Amino acid sequence: MAQIRDIKSGRGGEQPREPMPRRLAAIVAGDISGYSRLMQIDEEGTHKRVKRLEREVIEPTIKEHHGRLVKTTGDGFIAIFDSPVEAVRASIVIQQNLVGRNTSLPKHHWIEYRIGVNLGDVIIETDDVYGDGVNIATRLEGIAQAGEVYISGGIYEQIKHKLVCGYESLGDRKVKNITDPVRVYRVLPDPAALQQRRNWRERLLLFLLGLALLIIAGGVVWYLVWQPRKSVNQASAPVSSPAEVPKSPVTKSPAQPPQPSRSPPAAPTQQQATPRPEVSPAQKQAAPLAPPASPAAPATPPTTQAAAPIPEPETISLRGGSFMMGSNEDISEKPVRQVMIKPFAMGKFPVSVREWNACAAAKACGFTATGKDDAPVTNVSWTDARQYVTWLAQATRKQYRLPSEAEWEYAARGGTQTRYWWGDQFQTGMVNCKNCSDIPVSDQPAKVGSLKPNPFGLFDMGGSVDQWVEDCWHKNYQGAPADGSAWTENDCSSHVIRSGSWRKDSNYARTANRGSYDTNVRYPTHGFRVALSP
Numbered sequence: 001m002a003q004i005r006d007i008k009s010g011r012g013g014e015q016p017r018e019p020m021p022r023r024l025a026a027i028v029a030g031d032i033s034g035y036s037r038l039m040q041i042d043e044e045g046t047h048k049r050v051k052r053l054e055r056e057v058i059e060p061t062i063k064e065h066h067g068r069l070v071k072t073t074g075d076g077f078i079a080i081f082d083s084p085v086e087a088v089r090a091s092i093v094i095q096q097n098l099v100g101r102n103t104s105l106p107k108h109h110w111i112e113y114r115i116g117v118n119l120g121d122v123i124i125e126t127d128d129v130y131g132d133g134v135n136i137a138t139r140l141e142g143i144a145q146a147g148e149v150y151i152s153g154g155i156y157e158q159i160k161h162k163l164v165c166g167y168e169s170l171g172d173r174k175v176k177n178i179t180d181p182v183r184v185y186r187v188l189p190d191p192a193a194l195q196q197r198r199n200w201r202e203r204l205l206l207f208l209l210g211l212a213l214l215i216i217a218g219g220v221v222w223y224l225v226w227q228p229r230k231s232v233n234q235a236s237a238p239v240s241s242p243a244e245v246p247k248s249p250v251t252k253s254p255a256q257p258p259q260p261s262r263s264p265p266a267a268p269t270q271q272q273a274t275p276r277p278e279v280s281p282a283q284k285q286a287a288p289l290a291p292p293a294s295p296a297a298p299a300t301p302p303t304t305q306a307a308a309p310i311p312e313p314e315t316i317s318l319r320g321g322s323f324m325m326g327s328n329e330d331i332s333e334k335p336v337r338q339v340m341i342k343p344f345a346m347g348k349f350p351v352s353v354r355e356w357n358a359c360a361a362a363k364a365c366g367f368t369a370t371g372k373d374d375a376p377v378t379n380v381s382w383t384d385a386r387q388y389v390t391w392l393a394q395a396t397r398k399q400y401r402l403p404s405e406a407e408w409e410y411a412a413r414g415g416t417q418t419r420y421w422w423g424d425q426f427q428t429g430m431v432n433c434k435n436c437s438d439i440p441v442s443d444q445p446a447k448v449g450s451l452k453p454n455p456f457g458l459f460d461m462g463g464s465v466d467q468w469v470e471d472c473w474h475k476n477y478q479g480a481p482a483d484g485s486a487w488t489e490n491d492c493s494s495h496v497i498r499s500g501s502w503r504k505d506s507n508y509a510r511t512a513n514r515g516s517y518d519t520n521v522r523y524p525t526h527g528f529r530v531a532l533s534p
Helices: 002-009 035-041 043-064 084-102 132-143 153-159 193-235 281-286 353-361 382-396 405-413
Strands: 022-032 067-072 076-081 113-124 149-152 166-173 182-188 315-318 321-325 337-341 344-347 466-472 494-498 515-518 526-528
Touching: 022 035, 022 043, 022 084, 022 132, 035 043, 043 067, 043 076, 043 084, 067 084, 076 084, 076 113, 076 132, 084 113, 084 149, 084 153, 084 182, 084 515, 113 132, 113 153, 132 149, 132 182, 149 153, 153 182, 321 405, 337 405, 344 405, 353 382, 405 466, 405 494
Parallel strands: 113 149, 466 526
Antiparallel strands: 022 076, 022 113, 067 076, 149 182, 166 182, 315 344, 321 337, 466 494, 494 515
16 A cells, blocks of 8 residues: 555655646846946936836736736846737837836936847746746847847747838847857837838948049049149249239349339228229210129128928818717727717818928927828827927917817717718728728828718728827726817826727727727827817
């Protein structure tokens, strides 16, 4: 019996160890760049700021993107995700949130994370995770630049057609304690950033090439023109005729009698006019009359060109009224309630690239948009949208602003109460969304006005681009205002987006559909339209 009991219980009577659970996961490793320097500057303050970031940014972002924070390490963290897409998306959101928080601080006080993301088979315990997959993620974080996200080739292959980002290949890197080289990519949240980086390099190379050609051309001109002339001048100087030779004092030898010195004539002053040659009466009659020259005639001032007119968004006036806002399809759209809307004007189209770039040219908006001028501007954060409407209001002296969420839904419905503005059943060719029309999928939405307007004459109120509104995000309509005004607080970390986009399916194009995103984070499908108070 004792022998049987030993066999069942294992060697020495110990219970047999169960195999540790393994799984394929996307591992995110983050670490603060320059943490020791920050601690030397302000130890207690840095510690408090890091803990606040963990509570307010890192933990909520990981949770919102369906990940799990495994542990924090004082100056870093490790998290795991089932989805590589969500792992990279969460990493981007963390980095861009930190950019917004660092803006108001001196640069030497910035807290910047380096983040590495890898896909690997790992051992998971309650409070830790192990395996080469974790080691590679931490090695990628170690070589990343401050404020950037580096991903492995395995992650890249999973997300390259699923996130609208730019990716810059950094080649194969040999990392510490990993046998095989790791293919590394830098994530560029702005989809145009990679092209801009390439264009900058090309412009730099062209500039250097042009400078080199200019130097060579200058050397050739010097050799062909200036050098021969110098040689000729040294060999034989041309002799002037006696009439052309200026008279100069002749130096006499001591044997010659002294000549009376002649001082040069004094230069004419303002009181002493320069003598003019005499003119005969015949010459006076033959010469045409000319106005006397003014001694200090001012130069003709250059003509000043009028400032280019501001490309003002076209709006449609809406008389307002009451409507039933919300739906029973999603918990965030409840309860359905009656809302009264005051008269206002709504942008006929989303703000275009051309309109946005007028603000960028005036140094009032944070970046210059790329793409076709008549397409909606994208990759805009809520803060960016607010900067645009503030600039537009000041430049035009009109009350431009972002619409409230209630105003947006009222305008999108166009006087209807159906699922879409045309009815309850989806129809192809009505909105620019994923597989919703014959418009080919591209990196940019279709130009404004490509499809039909709703009954109020507004275009792209569904599809095209996700559209920011003024309201802070609330998980439902409990307590929302009923007068059509925006539901805001002093400091909200996320705001409401409406409409869906050209990369989302038709369910997002419903008039009642609503979502949210971080206030200071740019995302490639996000745009906006303006509202105008009477």
